[in-house]
Amino acid sequence: MLHKIVLCLCLAGFMSSSMAAKDVTADQKKLAQTVFELERSVAILQLSTASLGDYQSLSTKMAHVKSLEYRVNFLGNLTFLLCMSLVVFFFRLRHQQKRLAALESRLDRQEIGAVNKDD
Incomplete structure (x- = not known):
């Protein structure tokens, strides 16, 4: 219990x-x-x-913030475009290097073939 x-x-x-x-x-x-x-x-x-002056200063500050926002958007877009152009550039450079290597190997084979014919 x-x-x-x-x-x-x-x-x-x-x-x-x-x-x-x-x-x-x-x-x-x-x-x-x-x-x-x-x-x-x-x-x-x-x-x-708040007084009218407070609203006017707030309005100018908002306009300043909007202009900064537009600048940031423009710079962001510009940076993106530059990065994309670099990517395209490097792909084209790689393609050109491959073509140059193929051309050099073909020329080397032709030179070897010409040397073999001369002998």
């Missing part, structure tokens, strides 16, 4: 600790959600109290 009571107390202790852990994580999630909503509210409030 004593063993059963001790076993029940141990199980109750484990159950209460696991339930307490679930409550803590639920409270943390609720707290994090509340903090997020408060930060969002502060950001909305700051935007609503």
Whole structure:
């Protein structure tokens, strides 16, 4: 009987600790959600109290960022085209080397054949 009571107390202790852990994580999630909503509210409030000068400076900064984006896109495309032209160049160079090697071997065979005829 004593063993059963001790076993029940141990199980109750484990159950209460696991339930307490679930409550803590639920409270943390609720707290994090509340903090997020408060930060969002502060950001909305700051935007609503911004002056015309703030909007104009934000607009010029956005235009500057857009121009930088266009430059980066152009440079990226240019780099890609240069790399592709290098690949094509190296393939053509390899093809030319093969043709030159075949021509040289054919000339060597012709010279060997001409030397054999002279003997």
